[in-house]
Amino acid sequence: MEDEDIDLLLTDLFDLYGYDFTNYSRASLKRRIVRLCSIDKFPSFAELRYKVRTDEAYLKRFVEEITVNVTEMFRDPSFYKSLREDILPVLGTKPFIRVWHAGCSTGEEVYSLAILLKEANLLRKSLLYATDLNPTVLEKVRKGIFPLNQMKQYSESYIASGGVNDFSTYYTANYGQAKFDQSLAEKIIISTHNLVSDGSFNEFDLILCRNVLIYFDKDLQDRVLKLFDASLGSLGYLALGTKETLKFSVVQHNFKQLNREKIWKKIV
Amino acid sequence: MEEDSLNRPCGALVIGGSAGSLQVLFQLLPILKPALTFPVILVLHRRNSADSTLSEVLSSKNQNPVKEVEDKDPVLPGNVYLAPADYHLLVERDFTFSLDYSEKVNFSRPSIDVTFESVAEVYGRLAVALLLSGANEDGTKGFLSVKSSGGRTIVQDPETAQMPFMPHHAITHSSVDYILNITQMADLINRL
Incomplete structure (x- = not known):
């Protein structure tokens, strides 16, 4: 070809x-x-x-x-640990928490964050917007059903992220599938959204877009980062994948990296 | 073996390794001359963990700087690039790296085949691929791509490999220009 x-x-x-x-x-x-x-x-x-x-x-x-639809729960446990310890306590001071998972694929990361919010007692005042350009994968997010054979690994990652509960309390096992708790799904709003062509649709306190920008060239990365910048409230957080960066991007001066994890705080 | 092999410049050297390959790199990298005129790209099967100390360990005694790749890093001569754990590593036509978190290939991510094929596509006859010790079939398909684009292929002599399966599989299922021990590899690379 x-x-x-x-x-x-x-x-x-x-x-x-x-x-x-x-x-x-x-x-x-x-x-x-x-x-x-x-x-x-x-x-x-x-x-x-x-x-x-x-x-x-x-x-x-x-x-x-x-498009690549490979994802997992609690991928990079140290990232989730930082969300748990550094970010959620700050977000918890707000009356309402809006989160955007951009390019969420089948939603494993959305459910991971919903679990963190639940454990921090913040889920009831949170809304998680889960968007992707593929309608089919969003259907999976809505159902919250993931392969049971992944649960052992997800449970280990959950523990490594600082989780202290029995991970299996979050899902019901049935015919090789794990159906996650309805109380998590209730707080997830799904919608198709194409990062290439669609604009900003709300103001958020936290945007997660991990391992999506790696599939874009520099120009498109800049455009998408501008969209995130415009969609974040002041002092909002942006989380990227472990090998992605804001460095050398057009919006880098609007953000400050928090720690070794790829989490930036909007400073303007 | 092709006669013009050593008269042809090298655009990129890509090295794939699995079980038993680190020991080879610990010996090989320090005896490569400084300021190589091409980039060296390492694709190693390794445990997926957050620790990025492997690039530091590989840096020691190495005269060419070692860097674990981040998205869109430029591919520059004289640098040794390490594929990050749990991503496939590709090279774009504008000589920048792309990372890819798609399905595993040969039960591996990074997959050696994926990077070999990408390097073959971008560097064509200037690509040089080296396959080290391992217990997996990864690398063989990549060798076929490198050869069909006119590049050169080298394997670690299976007799000297801790896990001979991977280089042996490449020898029997693809086309290999050189079968070398570590000293011979260094000699050849330093003359590229």
Whole structure:
């Protein structure tokens, strides 16, 4: 598959459906497209392109597969520990806490934070907005059902993040699935939102966008960071993935990094 | 072996290793000459943990600075870059790194194949890939990409590897230009 093929496909996606992937990190995007072409056994690029152009049902699968939907609960326990110890006590002084999980995928991180808020006795005055560009993954967020075979690892990460409860009290196991407590889901508002094309929709106290910016090029990263900057209240917090940074971005001077975790506080 | 091998400049050296490869790097990196004219990219299977001390450990005695990659870091000659734990590492056409947290490949993240394939795509015939000790099939597919783009492939001599499976698998299932022990690797790399 040539780079020109990718350009053609991206132009189609934008012209026909309004999806703009042109500022995604090209190496990763190309790898996803080549991978999908092979999984779905297209004999050539032309067949893949034809299918994407003509079959709206396939388009849904295409978008879902070329974007990365791998996530887990309490990934990087030290990050969650810092949220628990450094951020939630500050947010707790507010009458109301608005959180935005941008690019939340299937929602494992949203439920992780909901658990932290619950344990800090803050969940009742919190709202967690969970957004993604894929409607299918948001359906999973709404259900709060995750594979049971992951729970051992999630439980270990939960403990490492400073959790002291029996993790299994947060879900009901059934047929290989873990259904998380309804009291957590009640505080989660799901909505499709495309970071590339959609604007700010509320003011937040905490925005989490971890391991999403790695799929964007520098220009798009700057645009998205500006959107986050505009969507954060004063002294609000922005959390990124462990290998992502605000350094060298257009908004870096509006923020101060708190500690070794990738959490920044808005200072203007 | 290709005749022009040593007359051709190296655009990037990418080294993949799994079980038993760290010991090799502890010996190999310190005997590489300073100010290499190309970047060295290390993709190692390792435990996923927050500790980033591996890059510090690899730095000691190494004459070329070692850095664990962060998103969008530029790929510069004379530096040794370490793929961060639990991310795939890719190179963009503008010679910056991209990280990717997608599905594991060969039960691994970072996967050696993923980075080898990416380096093959960007550096073409100037890519040099080196595969060290390991007990996994990772790296073999990447070697095929490197070869089909005209690059060069080197494996650690399985006889000298703590875990010979990985280099041996590459020898039997792909195309390998050089089979070398550590001293020979250093000789070759220092002449690239």
